[in-house]
Amino acid sequence: MSKYCFGVDVGGTTVKLGLFSTEGDLLEKWEIPTVTEDGGKAILPDIARSIQKMMDEREMARDEVVGVGIGAPGPIDSEGTVYGAVNLGWGTFSIKKELQTLLNVPVEAGNDANVAALGEMWQGGARGYENVVMVTLGTGVGGGIIVGSRILPGATGAGGEIGHMHVNDKEEIACNCGNHGCLEQYVSATGVVRLAKEKLAESDRPSALRDTEVTAKDVWDAAKKADPLAMEVAEDFGWILGKALASVACVVNPEVFVIGGGVSKAGDILIDYIQKNYQKYAFTGCRGALFTLAKLGNDAGIYGAARMVLK
Amino acid sequence: MSKYCFGVDVGGTTVKLGLFSTEGDLLEKWEIPTVTEDGGKAILPDIARSIQKMMDEREMARDEVVGVGIGAPGPIDSEGTVYGAVNLGWGTFSIKKELQTLLNVPVEAGNDANVAALGEMWQGGARGYENVVMVTLGTGVGGGIIVGSRILPGATGAGGEIGHMHVNDKEEIACNCGNHGCLEQYVSATGVVRLAKEKLAESDRPSALRDTEVTAKDVWDAAKKADPLAMEVAEDFGWILGKALASVACVVNPEVFVIGGGVSKAGDILIDYIQKNYQKYAFTGCRGALFTLAKLGNDAGIYGAARMVLK
Numbered sequence: 001m002s003k004y005c006f007g008v009d010v011g012g013t014t015v016k017l018g019l020f021s022t023e024g025d026l027l028e029k030w031e032i033p034t035v036t037e038d039g040g041k042a043i044l045p046d047i048a049r050s051i052q053k054m055m056d057e058r059e060m061a062r063d064e065v066v067g068v069g070i071g072a073p074g075p076i077d078s079e080g081t082v083y084g085a086v087n088l089g090w091g092t093f094s095i096k097k098e099l100q101t102l103l104n105v106p107v108e109a110g111n112d113a114n115v116a117a118l119g120e121m122w123q124g125g126a127r128g129y130e131n132v133v134m135v136t137l138g139t140g141v142g143g144g145i146i147v148g149s150r151i152l153p154g155a156t157g158a159g160g161e162i163g164h165m166h167v168n169d170k171e172e173i174a175c176n177c178g179n180h181g182c183l184e185q186y187v188s189a190t191g192v193v194r195l196a197k198e199k200l201a202e203s204d205r206p207s208a209l210r211d212t213e214v215t216a217k218d219v220w221d222a223a224k225k226a227d228p229l230a231m232e233v234a235e236d237f238g239w240i241l242g243k244a245l246a247s248v249a250c251v252v253n254p255e256v257f258v259i260g261g262g263v264s265k266a267g268d269i270l271i272d273y274i275q276k277n278y279q280k281y282a283f284t285g286c287r288g289a290l291f292t293l294a295k296l297g298n299d300a301g302i303y304g305a306a307r308m309v310l311k
Numbered sequence: 312m313s314k315y316c317f318g319v320d321v322g323g324t325t326v327k328l329g330l331f332s333t334e335g336d337l338l339e340k341w342e343i344p345t346v347t348e349d350g351g352k353a354i355l356p357d358i359a360r361s362i363q364k365m366m367d368e369r370e371m372a373r374d375e376v377v378g379v380g381i382g383a384p385g386p387i388d389s390e391g392t393v394y395g396a397v398n399l400g401w402g403t404f405s406i407k408k409e410l411q412t413l414l415n416v417p418v419e420a421g422n423d424a425n426v427a428a429l430g431e432m433w434q435g436g437a438r439g440y441e442n443v444v445m446v447t448l449g450t451g452v453g454g455g456i457i458v459g460s461r462i463l464p465g466a467t468g469a470g471g472e473i474g475h476m477h478v479n480d481k482e483e484i485a486c487n488c489g490n491h492g493c494l495e496q497y498v499s500a501t502g503v504v505r506l507a508k509e510k511l512a513e514s515d516r517p518s519a520l521r522d523t524e525v526t527a528k529d530v531w532d533a534a535k536k537a538d539p540l541a542m543e544v545a546e547d548f549g550w551i552l553g554k555a556l557a558s559v560a561c562v563v564n565p566e567v568f569v570i571g572g573g574v575s576k577a578g579d580i581l582i583d584y585i586q587k588n589y590q591k592y593a594f595t596g597c598r599g600a601l602f603t604l605a606k607l608g609n610d611a612g613i614y615g616a617a618r619m620v621l622k
Contacts, residue, residue: 075596078459083596131465131466145562145563147458147463148389152458152463152563153564154442154563154564154565154596154597155442155564155565155566155600156564156596156597156599157564157596158560158561158564158594158596158597159562159563159564160561160562161561161564161594161596161597162561162562163561164561164594165557165558165561165562166554166557166558166592177594177595178595179592179594243477246476246477247476247477247558248562249469250469250471250472250473250474250475250476251454251456251470251471251473251476251559251562251563252456252463252465252470252562252563253464253465253466253467253468253469253470253471253472254465254466255466281477281490283469283472283475283488283490284488284489285386285394285465285467285468285469285472286465286467286469286472288467289466
């Protein structure tokens with residue numbers, strides 16, 4: 001008898017769902033809208049209905065379904081309890097218990113960044129490894145820590161929040177979290193643009209980045225073409241992130257770092273700048289860590305969610 | 312039938328051994344010398360003989376012994392393989408397999424700092440918690456990370472090596488590890504003395520620390536008596552360590568930090584200086600972490616080693 005599992009990735013506007021074989025093949029994926037009205041109380045029933053429909057269509061028996069994993073944007077502990085998810089309207093409750101009651105199959109829940117890390121470990125850039133740190137470079141900086149093939153959620157679901165490591169004592173602008181000098185303020189897409197703008201303002205050196213509405217992509221494109229100013233921005237980016245990841249390695253000593261998120265589309269150049277700085281600051285025993293790019297893109301969440309229900 | 316476990320803590324000059332009930336009572340403890348000659352090849356046979364002797368004396372059957380846990384100073388992975396332990400003369404081999412063969416009972420092995428953290432979780436300062444970061448402030452700075460009641464050894468046994476987090480870009484003196492600007496260079500016993508000497512050299516302000524051979528204990532004693540210069544040293548110590556632990560929390564989000572090692576004998580004043588700085592830099596979701604002092608002193612290693620063999 002074949003066995004299946006479902007992976008669910010709840011976002012602020014759409015819920016992504018995936019049906020997987022327990023071997024890790026994505027058999028089908030689809031989306032439903034996220035209804036955030038009324039404290040997001042329709043979200044889990046909508047998900048349950050959608051999964052039930054898929055099971056009916058495929059004439060799947062309940063005991064063919066190993067379980068349903070679900071990732072959501074908020075702090076979620078190892079028991080599957082979410083402590084508020086602002087973008088979904090959710091307060092504090094057990095996602096695991098509620099969805100289990102609706103579907104009558106085992107459910108596991110985790111923070112979306114952590115779950116994406118697990119997805120990359122299962123079928124993505126970190127396939128074949130068990131101890132993984134994923135860094136998601138998007139509008140903000142997310143992170144996920146995998147230890148012995150399992151998510152490290154932390155005591156209050158804040159495990160892997162490496163975007164909020166303090167890296168600069170002199171910062172005067174506040175991070176979205178309220179602190180000053182968080183990693184995210186420099187190496188997110190927004191952060192890279194800011195580093196570039198500061199560098200442009202320091203002098204009137206010529207650069208492909210001058211007199212344009214600079215994006216993070218522009219910076220990496222220019223750096224690839226050896227634009228000196230863009231290369232300096234890339235160097236600053238790599239120095240700040242490589243140094244921070246060396247500190248992360250002193251804590252969890254991973255086999256591999258996976259770099260994902262929109263900024264990671266820049267490709268291998270990113271790894272080069274991060275890794276050479278990492279090597280400089282890493283503790284001897286951690287220097288062998290590998291660096292790879294994420295491979296699953298927006299599907300990392302459904303992969304990781306599905307993987308959560310496998311032992 | 313009562314069940315027992317043994318905890319072994321291998322140091323450079325003596326091996327500490329403890330016999331425990333599986334409930335966590337230390338029934339007997341003793342020491343044997345560490346024979347480091349010939350690549351330390353006598354160490355495990357000596358330990359096995361000593362445990363066997365204790366079992367004979369107490370007429371213990373083999374099936375009454377749940378197992379033997381062993382902590383040693385070196386990187387040790389989750390399979391019980393040590394990757395060199397300079398102080399013991401050891402190269403790379405499986406401690407777990409070798410001691411298991413000698414004793415014919417289950418064996419687990421771990422790095423001594425990690426094992427001490429597990430001991431403090433079991434019966435010490437972090438009793439009742441499952442997610443713990445221990446910081447050992449001695450001649451150097453060690454650390455141990457406990458996640459879900461288990462040691463986080465890391466890919467190459469370097470998990471919890473927080474003494475080698477990079478915290479200062481301007482450092483010119485090398486750390487023992489070869490890097491520059493490691494946490495250990497400022498908040499170990501040696502580090503605190505160095506901070507004090509630098510502060511003394513900056514001016515000729517009066518202080519109880521002037522014209523003496525300053526020790527870390529002197530600094531804390533003077534700070535307790537409100538010596539202004541010593542209080543500034545304490546503030547610098549707390550700022551550097553509190554900030555670093557805020558970064559550690561962004562990675563593993565513990566319930567509690569346990570402060571141990573010789574420097575921790577200074578007591579609650581240490582916690583005060585660390586915690587107020589931690590609060591300032593910690594990510595919102597991690598601010599609730601508690602700070603406690605270690606309670607087991609030199610016995611933490613045997614407690615933690617024994618705890619390793621319990622599920």
